[in-house]
Amino acid sequence: LEDLDFHDIIVSMKASDVNLAIEAYEKAARAFDYPLHLGITESGTLFAGTVKSAAGLGAILNKGIGNTLRISLSADPVEEVKVARELLKSFGLASNAATLISCPTCGRIEIDLISIANEVEEYISTLKVPIKVAVLGCAVNGPGEAREADIGIAGARGEGLLFRKGQVVRKVPEEIMVEELKKEIDVIAAEMAAEREKEKETQEQ
Structure with a gap:
């Protein structure tokens, strides 16, 4: 040729x-x-x-x-x-996509982990930033096990723990914890997008 x-x-x-x-x-x-x-x-x-x-x-x-x-x-x-x-x-080859971290089911889980994980995975599927989101079923070990996550939720009976980088941010009622997680995701994703745009402008100067 x-x-x-x-x-x-x-x-x-x-x-x-x-x-x-x-x-x-x-x-x-x-x-x-x-x-x-x-x-x-x-x-x-x-x-x-x-x-x-x-x-x-x-x-x-x-x-x-x-x-x-x-x-x-x-x-x-x-x-x-x-x-x-x-x-x-x-393999760390997609820098413009969100990642979901979720645990397997076990005897400690007191929330509908599978449906919540699927819902969150669908929600973040269109994001173009490398945010890591965790959905875990155990409030005792969850935040520590997913300390690399930018934001996550660890469920317990009647409530959930929102955490960032392994540190608990606040407790939220179980019935709204997914919506609260989505709000936090939106905030962090916007911050990441703004930072990426700022870096791009700096490189072009």
Whole structure:
């Protein structure tokens, strides 16, 4: 192609077999400097395909290989984008996306953790700032376990604890704790966006 004066080249080594794809991309990265488009083709349904893609592409990304990627699922393309964003966030490769931290269910939980976590995840899905939000079911250990979160809620019977960076901000009634969390998210997201804009203006000067 270069002999024909065509230089806009990006190479994909997609395979349905995870180990084969990993090996192919490793060899390609050693062999040439063309940008690599990552993918596990024909990976499957939303659940199985997500696991398979994360296993294969995660191993490749962890080696510092890849320039673009696509998650291929037998599902709504919107789900492909969501999975791709989560995968990139897991490796610190998406600086413009929010992250949800939530705990597994256990005997100490006294709130509807699963529905709250899903609601909050949906709420932050469109944010373009690297805010970390925690939804935890235990007010005793929650704030400390998620001390890296910018903002979070730890539920208890009848109330929740709002906390920032592991420090409790205030108690809120259980019936409004999700709305109070959303308000705090909005404030922090606005602060982050303003700070990013300020940094951008400084760099342009």
